[in-house]
Amino acid sequence: MVKWIAGLALVGAAVPALAQDVKQGGELYRVHCATCHGIEGTGQGPMAGVLVIQPSDLTQLAKANGGAFPLERVVKRIDGRDPLVSHGSPMPVYGFFFEGKGKAVKTDSGQPIMTSAPIADLMAYLQTLQAE
Template sequence: MKSPLIPLIACLLLPAAVSAQEADVGAELYRAHCATCHGIEARGNGPMAPALLLRPPNLRELARRNDGTFPTTRVVMRIDGRDPLVSHGSPMPVYGDFFDGDDTATKAETGQPIMTSRPIVDLLAFLENIQE
């Protein structure tokens, strides 16, 4: 049985800055799963963007649109499906099941721990690194 304290302790020990390795892995995941809609440069202009009812956001401006704070919780919940977004008659593709398994704690923008998966933490690192 897993102790519920292990993710909390892991979250408290997380480094403040994201590692280059996490961001590199996140960039690969982004290209494979996100660029079709959000674009290679994450500006919301992927080849599928014109077919969507809601234009994909420019992911380089997430922090700017959130008063300078990267919206970690909102990003995690959009990716894993806890906060679905209807864009083309159905929710944004939910990658929670695809990225499921490797439970990892990270810090929300409030400093509180949030549980997600290692691939989503890697995507977060990539997205945080590309903020303008």
């Protein structure tokens, strides 16, 4: 019995953390993203007018993806695996603020993707902005 319980503890330890902090993600968004994407996430931030490519309306990401939030695509855009040239530098321009301990988050296919804890928190917040 003790071996079985110990085995369960080891299995539980091997499962990647999936919990995300929406409140922390909201703070990160307000500090690092709202300048371009706007407080409401609609792409109407004060810097939007000077960008070559206009910021995405982040409230429409799920709608534009058949109703599922495109977590993997957004993670890769933010962490630089899918760079955006309109910033003149890797997205986001505040990239070092989004570095941190690795964390796995589940994509809609169920497959986890590794990213940093701050980006995982930001994803949780962006999902709350999605229009119905």
